[in-house]
Amino acid sequence: MRDSATSDSLVSSPPALSAGNQRVKVIVAFALVYIFWGSTYLAIGITDASGIPPFVMCAVRFLIAGPVMLAVCTAMGRKVRVTLLEACRLALVGILLLVGANGGLVWAEQYVPTGYAALIIAATPIWFLVLEAFVFRGDRLSRRGIMGIALGVVGIAVLVWPRLTHREALGMMQLLGSLTLLFSSLSWAFGSVLSRSWKMKVDPIVATGWQVLFAGFTHGVLVLLTGQYHKAVFNRRGVLAVLYLIVFGSWVGYTAYIWLLKHVAAAKVSTYAYVNPIVAVILGVLVLHERFDGFMLAGSVVIIAAVVLVTTSKVHSPREIERASEGIPELESEV
Numbered sequence: 001m002r003d004s005a006t007s008d009s010l011v012s013s014p015p016a017l018s019a020g021n022q023r024v025k026v027i028v029a030f031a032l033v034y035i036f037w038g039s040t041y042l043a044i045g046i047t048d049a050s051g052i053p054p055f056v057m058c059a060v061r062f063l064i065a066g067p068v069m070l071a072v073c074t075a076m077g078r079k080v081r082v083t084l085l086e087a088c089r090l091a092l093v094g095i096l097l098l099v100g101a102n103g104g105l106v107w108a109e110q111y112v113p114t115g116y117a118a119l120i121i122a123a124t125p126i127w128f129l130v131l132e133a134f135v136f137r138g139d140r141l142s143r144r145g146i147m148g149i150a151l152g153v154v155g156i157a158v159l160v161w162p163r164l165t166h167r168e169a170l171g172m173m174q175l176l177g178s179l180t181l182l183f184s185s186l187s188w189a190f191g192s193v194l195s196r197s198w199k200m201k202v203d204p205i206v207a208t209g210w211q212v213l214f215a216g217f218t219h220g221v222l223v224l225l226t227g228q229y230h231k232a233v234f235n236r237r238g239v240l241a242v243l244y245l246i247v248f249g250s251w252v253g254y255t256a257y258i259w260l261l262k263h264v265a266a267a268k269v270s271t272y273a274y275v276n277p278i279v280a281v282i283l284g285v286l287v288l289h290e291r292f293d294g295f296m297l298a299g300s301v302v303i304i305a306a307v308v309l310v311t312t313s314k315v316h317s318p319r320e321i322e323r324a325s326e327g328i329p330e331l332e333s334e335v
Contacts, residue, residue, distance in 0.1 A: 026264060030311075032256040033272045036248040038279020042287060043241045043249070044106055050238025053228035054106040059219035061242055062098060065250035066213030073206050080206050087210065089198055094211030096191025098254075099218045104184035111177035120181040122156035122277075125149045125270035125310075127189030132266050135193075145267060148309025152274040155306055159277055159299025189270070196261045204262060208255045271310050274303045 047057045073080050082090065109117055129149060200207065223229050260269045278300045285292045 022263070026260070029256040029260045030272075033253055033260065033269075034275040035279055036253040037257075037272055038276040039283055040245055040249045040253070041276070041280035042283045043244045044109065046241040047238050047245070048106075048110065050235055050241065051231075051233030052238045052242065053223075053231050054110065055103065055219050055222045055226060056228050056232045057242060057245075058098070058103050058106060059216055059223050061245050061250060062212045062216030062219060064216075065246045066209050066211075066216050069205065069209030069212065069251060069255075073203065073209060078203050078206055080209070082202055082206075082210065086200055086202055089194075089200060090202070090207055090210040091214040093191045093195045093198075094214040095218055096187050096194070098212065098215030099222075100187030101184045101191065102188075102215075103219060103222070104180045104187065108177035108180040108184070111173045112181070117177075117181055120178060121185050122153050122273055123182065124185040124189055124273040125152060125267060127186050128193065128267045128270040131189055131193045142314045145310050145313030148271075148306045148311075148313060149267070151309060152271065152303055152306035155274060155299050155302030156277060157299075158295055158302055159281065161295055161299075185273075189266075192261055192269070193266050195258065196266050199262075204259045205255055208250075208258050211258075212250055212254065268311055268313075271307045274306055278303055 044057070048054070052060075070080050105117065105121065126149060129146065195207075202210075257269070257272070281292070281296050281300070
């Protein structure tokens with residue numbers, strides 16, 4: 001992502017002001033994703049403990065969130081109609097993000113500890129970096145950004161180390177859950193980079209509504225195939241948790257995430273994978289009265305440092321990389 005504030009300010013002040021407003025929007029969007037998505041770990045745990053199976057919870061959540069978003073967009077005068085090609089692309093992105101990734105995570109957390117799941121999900125920024133740089137030939141982070149991603153993985157490892165060292169040997173379902181989490185992180189990165197690279201001319205909120213709706217239909221099929229609807233139990237606590245996931249997980253958090261993918265390098269957006277576990281730990285201490293130890297404090301500090309490195313690093317576009325390979329010196333370098 002190029003910072004044009006300096007060059008634009010030499011021409012006139014309004015563009016510089018516009019760049020400043022854009023920066024504020026980016027900061028707010030990051031905060032929404034960091035905080036609300038971190039809190040969804042707690043809400044998902046509550047739905048599972050209340051007797052709502054994973055696919056049932058996802059189907060209910062997305063089949064409510066998607067249509068309501070599209071209805072609100074229609075009421076606001078936004079264009080919600082999309083072409084067949086756009087619908088296919090939105091469906092693929094929605095399935096990769098909200099079924100392959102989110103659905104896989106919710107299912108796997110039935111069998112593996114939350115901390116262990118967080119460690120595997122921490123591989124997501126690495127998938128972002130590999131896919132963006134080497135598969136889609138898109139933007140590349142500088143060395144500072146790559147160092148930040150590596151440091152973030154270290155921070156997650158420190159954060160969950162006590163849970164890893166005291167867990168029992170993994171059984172068959174725990175192993176399957178671990179493999180599912182690895183697939184989920186790859187599915188999320190792939191869907192995110194696709195969403196960014198296609199650059200569809202669809203309103204971000206409308207795009208979110210369609211993606212959520214397609215994901216809801218897919219989860220509905222999974223509910224029928226697995227027969228989980230027979231096991232569903234709805235009580236006040238579980239329903240409130242689902243409503244929280246609809247409002248703050250889907251409407252607020254997911255919309256902010258899709259918007260960020262259109263305006264910020266994917267590798268920087270992926271830092272949510274490092275911050276969310278910190279939020280989950282803090283909420284666990286405040287709401288569930290879980291223990292906060294030195295490992296959690298150290299891991300949080302390392303993760304915050306990693307996020308600072310990644311979010312302040314430069315992003316090199318494919319054109320800049322091509323010029324550098326041709327021997328044309330870069331205007332500005334960074335370690």
